[in-house]
Amino acid sequence: MLESIFSSTTTDVQLTLTHALLTILISFTLGAIISFTYMKTSGGTGYSQNFMLTMVVLPAIVAIIVLMIGNNIARAFSLAGAFSIIRFRSAPGDPKDIAYVLFTMAAGLACGVGSFDYAVLFTISLCVLMFILKAVNFGAKKAAQKTLKVTIPESLSYEEAFDEVFKEYNVAYELKKVRTTELGSLYELMYTVTLDNQMNQKAFIDAIRCRNGNLDISLTMSPTTPDY
Numbered sequence: 512m513l514e515s516i517f518s519s520t521t522t523d524v525q526l527t528l529t530h531a532l533l534t535i536l537i538s539f540t541l542g543a544i545i546s547f548t549y550m551k552t553s554g555g556t557g558y559s560q561n562f563m564l565t566m567v568v569l570p571a572i573v574a575i576i577v578l579m580i581g582n583n584i585a586r587a588f589s590l591a592g593a594f595s596i597i598r599f600r601s602a603p604g605d606p607k608d609i610a611y612v613l614f615t616m617a618a619g620l621a622c623g624v625g626s627f628d629y630a631v632l633f634t635i636s637l638c639v640l641m642f643i644l645k646a647v648n649f650g651a652k653k654a655a656q657k658t659l660k661v662t663i664p665e666s667l668s669y670e671e672a673f674d675e676v677f678k679e680y681n682v683a684y685e686l687k688k689v690r691t692t693e694l695g696s697l698y699e700l701m702y703t704v705t706l707d708n709q710m711n712q713k714a715f716i717d718a719i720r721c722r723n724g725n726l727d728i729s730l731t732m733s734p735t736t737p738d739y
Contacts, residue, residue, distance in 0.1 A: 531575075531578060533627075534574050534575075534578060534623065535574065535575065537622050537627055537630065538573075538574040538619055538623075539568070541570050541619075541630060541631070541634045542566055542568060542569060542570040542571065542618070542619075543567050544635075544638060545566050545611065545614055545615050545634060546563045546566040546567050548638040548641050548642065549562075549566060549611050549641075551642070551645075552641050552642060552644075552645040553607075562608065565612075566611060566612075566615050569612070569615040569619060570615050570618045570622060571619065572619065573615075573616050573619025573620055573622075573623060574619045574620070574622040575623070576623065577619070577620060577622075577623025578623055614634075614637060618630050618634050621633060653707060653709075654705050654707050655705070655706055655708060655732075656703060656704070656706075657704055657705075657730055657731055658702070658703060658704075658729075658730070658731040659684075659701070659702040659703075659704045659719075659728075659729070659730050659731075660699065660700070660702075660727075660728070660729040660730075660731075661673070661700045661723055661727075661728050661729075662692070662698070662699050662700075662723060662726040663697065663698050663722075663723045663724075663726065664697060664698075665691075665695065665696055665697065665698060667698075667724075669686075669689055669698050669700050670686075672700070672722060672723070673719060673722055676715070676719055676722060679718070680710060680714075680715050680718070681707065681710075682705065682706060682710075682715070683704065683705040684702045684703065684705070685702065685703045686700060686701075686702055687702060687703055688700070688701035689701075697726070712730065716728055
């Protein structure tokens with residue numbers, strides 16, 4: 512039964528040197544295309560060189576494994592047992608990285624079973640889709656949560672010191688922490704604020720400076736956990 516299932520779902524590919532070289536060449540090419548797409552759609556320098564190299568060689572590795580297995584069920588189980596002892600020590604990446612790993616593996620599988628046309632069509636289609644999603648900025652947040660630290664004099668009521676500023680710039684906020692500094696002569700306030708990406712942050716900070724007497728202000732790009 513297993514042999515009939517395997518033979519019905521796998522293309523019977525004759526393993527020859529010419530076919531193996533063609534498979535490896537196409538796999539490398541598709542891996543390079545996928546890696547290039549990742550670099551251009553990841554934004555800035557938010558990727559590592561090791562991950563880029565991995566995406567180039569991974570389709571060829573998967574294709575070679577498929578070529579070695581062929582239609583041999585016993586060989587498939589033997590290779591599965593051998594690869595089960597491999598342990599990856601890398602920290603898991605974000606969902607986009609995982610999707611690209613599956614992308615490269617699928618391209619390698621298609622090349623391994625000899626479906627070069629489907630592999631090329633599949634790779635080009637998804638790469639074009641990724642460029643389109645990047646161009647339209649699909650899924651981008653309209654607002655970002657950040658941490659705002661403000662120092663105020665003791666004469667200023669911290670409970671409502673910046674309510675008018677927050678309301679003027681339509682900023683959602685929550686006061687997370689209050690502490691005294693400089694022997695009690697100053698207060699340090701920590702807010703979690705939600706800022707619109709189109710908002711003029713400099714003007715927002717300048718408005719706060721006018722209220723706190725030009726004392727220290729810190730706007731962190733990502734929210735932090737207060738230290739108590």
